[in-house]
Amino acid sequence: MATTTTSPTGPAPLAREVRAAVSALRAGAPGVGAGGWSGEDREAVVAELDAAIRDLTVYRGQVLLAHREHGRWGSVQDRDFADYRSRSTGAGRGAAVGDLRLAEGLEAMPAVAEAVERGEVTLEHARALTRLREKSSPEVQGALADGGLDTLLERATRRGLTAPELGKEAKAWAARVDADAAQAEFDAVRRRRSLTLRSHAGGVAGEFFLDPVAGDELRIALEAVAGRPAADDDRTREQRMADALSAMASRTLQVGSDLGGAQVRPHLAVIVREETWVGILARRRRFASCPDGSRPPWPDVPPGQLEDGTVVPLGELERLMCDSELTRMVMDAAGVPLDVGRTQRTYSKELRRAITTRDRHCMWPGCRRRASWSEVHHITWFSRGGSTSLAEGITLCSYHHHRVHEYDVVITTLPDGVDFHHRDGRHIGTSARGDPGPLLPGTSAAEPPGAPQHADVNAGPPGGRPADVRTTSPPPAVKGGGAVASIRGAPPPRPHSPAVAQPLWDADLPR
Known part of the structure; x- marks a missing residue:
């Protein structure tokens, strides 16, 4: 492919002139002194810089695709063009692949590239439409070429949609065009659902992946349970959300509506030794006899344990016992139960x-x-x-x-x-x-x-x-x-x- 330029000096010197212009801008109007500019000047400079970055990104994408197709690039250590860009820029493979996908999307959808150059939509809007085209079915891609893309661009500009809003609008449009493909995509995401819990740093850490509906259900439920913080609530948002998750689990155990077959209702089992029980009672009595004195120390007794052996400290054990069932269990020296007493509910x-x-x-x-x-x-x-x-x-x-x-x-x-x-x-x-x-x-x-x-x-x-x-x-x-x-x-x-x-x-x- 022949390369046509408008300057006899070639493209590289022109690109260097762009850098020289940036250097002149930084020297003549240092960004560190922007605090002394007027608000109008700052807004004007930011707008011009945004436009320049947008135009340069589009231009760079065109050059990158041409270089990948016809240029000599990389070395034997590069598996592909993305590896070459990752190594040459130091930005990593993810960033390199993202730049290439955007360039490919703009090349495949000239209407989007023109809208970006006119400033009607941003590069992030273009990325959202590129993702839609890349992952859509042949039916959706055909609908995009038959006017669907113009419809989405018109909605974005007329309604002033943000890039995330355009992404959602585009997915909803695609789901109407090809409902089967949309359902298949959702099912594929749902099949990846998982939740793992592990002991970590004295507590429990975990990871989960949910489909969008289940994820939104979880978010809404947690926000509803967490609510707005009260006047005396000094927890962070993350702590309140963690407490909300615990409250949801606790309610399931308390209400007992989700039975696992004809078994006992779901419950959290805490094992407490007799001397621990007696020690907590003795501490209570000691405190009651001298309420204005210092707090009595916790007794030298074993802590409680969950069924898997996780330690439950005495303070938390005391709180858990506030609303629980008690089952007496007598064991022999080897830990084998000899006698199990009757469970007594504190509150029916x-x-x-x-x-x-x-x-x-x-x-x-x-x-x-x-x-x-x-x-x-x-x-x-x-x-x-x-x-x-x-x-x-x-x-x-x-x-x-x-x-x-x-x-x-x-x-x-x-x-x-x-x-x-x-x-x-x-x-x-x-x-x-x-x-x-x-x-x-x-x-x-x-x-x-x-x-x-x-x-x-x-x-x-x-x-x-x-x-x-x-x-x-x-x-x-x-x-x-x-x-x-x-x-x-x-x-x-x-x-x-x-x-x-x-x-x-x-x-x-x-x-």
Whole structure:
């Protein structure tokens, strides 16, 4: 193929002139000094640079295709032209292949190349249409040549579609042209679906691949459960999404609607040795006898374990026990079960439903997560005379359930709601029962209806990190016969004392 140029000096000197012009621009108007330009100047310069990069990319693509077809390139170490470009530019094979595909698409679709040169669409629009043409069936490629491409370009310019929006529009158009091909492509993607979990860095890491529909379902579900962060929520978005995934799994285990055949409902099994159980109870009693002192150390007992041997530390074990079933199992020295006791549910399905129906949402002040997506928190400690009843259970989402345990929160039941305090008297807030307004699985509001000013739970216990306490009122007195519910608080009065209401103790342990 003969090469025609408009200059007797040849193409290479002209290309060098382009670089010289760029050098002159950088010397005469340094980019580091752009902060001193006017806004209009910056916008004008950026627009001109964008146009220059666009034009040069189109021109470079034309030269690259010609060089690949007729030029002498590479060496024996290059498998193909992409390898040669990868080595000569240092950008990697992926970038080289992408540049070549764009050049090929512009060559095969002159209308797109002309629209790019006129500035009607961008290079990213051209890449989206190139991907469509490259992966489409013969029927779709024929429809593109018979006017479909002009239709897509017209939609992009008339409606001002972004490149991702044009990509979606183009795929929808192609699916109408060849529905069978679209379904086959979706099925091929779905067959690649996978999820892997592995132990990593003391936790669990994983990877997954889903088809677009399942992926969007997962994203929407996680965002719905995560909701908007409450005023006291200091988690990152990534942490909230991780907690949302955990909440979804937890709800499946709690509700038990997805049964695997005629077996027990799905559950998380945690194995706890007898001395661990006794040690946690003893620590609770020690703390109850001296609520204003320092926290007792955790007992020197084995931690809990999942069935695969994964360690469950004592603090998390204590929280998990708050709403669980207990199965007594006696083993011999070799670890063989000799006797299995009867499983006792802390809350029956009916009682759980009654609590979630009453509370409607997580009872932490300001949280609006649905009760059905929350955990039932035991206010009463069984070893202190508590019983499994509607009055002694409240719903807390997983995040605030952790906070209650972490900060030794004092919970006071009221005739129309629940009050929360730090154990040193600082007020956290009040959550009222009743119509909470619209609820979504993970939606939070800044304040619950009728909730008073409240303190940030992140203030922490005395001696911890600096506090941002808005209200420092002491715990309210018993109102209207409401029972005082304290977590790790003072020893309870005698159950039959007529002068003081019976405190409700949270041992967070199964019965």
